[in-house]
Amino acid sequence: MNVIDIEALSLTFETGDGPVQALSNIDLTIAKGDFVSFIGPSGCGKTTLLRVIADLERPTGGAISVNGTTPELARLDRAYGYVFQAPALYPWRTIARNVALPLEIMGLTRAQQQERIERNLALVNLTGFEKKYPWQLSGGMQQRASIARALAVEPDLLLMDEPFGALDEIVRDHLNEQLLQLWAKTRKTVVFVTHSIPEAVYLSTRIVVMSPRPGRIHDIVESDLPRGPRPLDIRETPEFLKLAQRVRDGLRAGHSYDD
Numbered sequence: 001m002n003v004i005d006i007e008a009l010s011l012t013f014e015t016g017d018g019p020v021q022a023l024s025n026i027d028l029t030i031a032k033g034d035f036v037s038f039i040g041p042s043g044c045g046k047t048t049l050l051r052v053i054a055d056l057e058r059p060t061g062g063a064i065s066v067n068g069t070t071p072e073l074a075r076l077d078r079a080y081g082y083v084f085q086a087p088a089l090y091p092w093r094t095i096a097r098n099v100a101l102p103l104e105i106m107g108l109t110r111a112q113q114q115e116r117i118e119r120n121l122a123l124v125n126l127t128g129f130e131k132k133y134p135w136q137l138s139g140g141m142q143q144r145a146s147i148a149r150a151l152a153v154e155p156d157l158l159l160m161d162e163p164f165g166a167l168d169e170i171v172r173d174h175l176n177e178q179l180l181q182l183w184a185k186t187r188k189t190v191v192f193v194t195h196s197i198p199e200a201v202y203l204s205t206r207i208v209v210m211s212p213r214p215g216r217i218h219d220i221v222e223s224d225l226p227r228g229p230r231p232l233d234i235r236e237t238p239e240f241l242k243l244a245q246r247v248r249d250g251l252r253a254g255h256s257y258d259d
């Protein structure tokens with residue numbers, strides 16, 4: 001079953017300086033359990049496409065379904081969790097209460113909240129940090145807490161917009177490894193936005209290479225790397241390097257260097 005079906009989708013923003021076509025003629029299907037990355041240069045529409053899936057933007061053309069329904073109904077049905085580039089945790093709430101926030105809105109009892117807090121903090125290896133405040137945690141730990149919050153509503157679909165972009169490389173490597181373990185354990189469908197070729201190739205089952213002005217899909221690279229947890233040193237293998245090269249070639253071919 002396809003979790004996401006996108007057909008001939010386009011989106012034009014109306015701005016004071018005239019229309020900005022952010023997405024053009026996007027065709028894409030994402031199957032249940034896939035880990036799909038969107039990669040492309042700044043401004044190619046990666047975030048916009050993710051926001052369309054999340055019903056945070058409305059397309060101006062074409063069709064999209066999420067979980068077999070409209071993005072709006074999928075959002076109201078809490079079909080997805082969304083992880084932003086910055087952790088976006090409330091500084092006056094403890095880690096546990098940050099994770100609990102969407103659960104409070106859903107009207108879960110304290111006991112139900114507690115069970116979900118514990119389970120999802122364990123999934124991101126943050127057991128024991130429930131009573132800490134965000135500022136007492138490192139950037140990587142804060143981002144893990146925001147992943148736990150996205151998971152707490154128990155969505156089958158996780159939408160992640162450059163969640164590790166602001167972190168240093170060692171922390172990013174570690175979180176990439178943990179994210180793959182979590183994905184293998186929970187069998188969720190993940191859509192992940194990144195600028196990094198190694199990150200996209202390491203994580204994904206499919207890599208969507210986008211090109212700018214207006215944002216289009218240039219190539220979709222199917223990964224033949226094993227599904228499930230991958231050791232970090234897989235990045236040294238010829239199979240990995242071949243995939244990375246194909247993504248790099250796609251980015252180069254799709255990029256206009258005129259501007």
Ligand SMILES: Nc1ncnc2c1ncn2[C@@H]1O[C@H](COP(=O)(O)OP(=O)(O)OP(=O)(O)O)[C@@H](O)[C@H]1O
Pocket residue numbers: 013014015020021022040041042043044045046047048049215
């Ligand atoms: N609300 C908006 N109004 C007008 N233009 C917008 C709006 N949001 C995005 N855009 C434009 O749409 C294009 C795509 O933006 P988007 O943020 O999706 O790109 P991106 O690939 O995610 O970039 P980055 O990697 O820098 O985050 C850009 O040209 C951007 O300026």
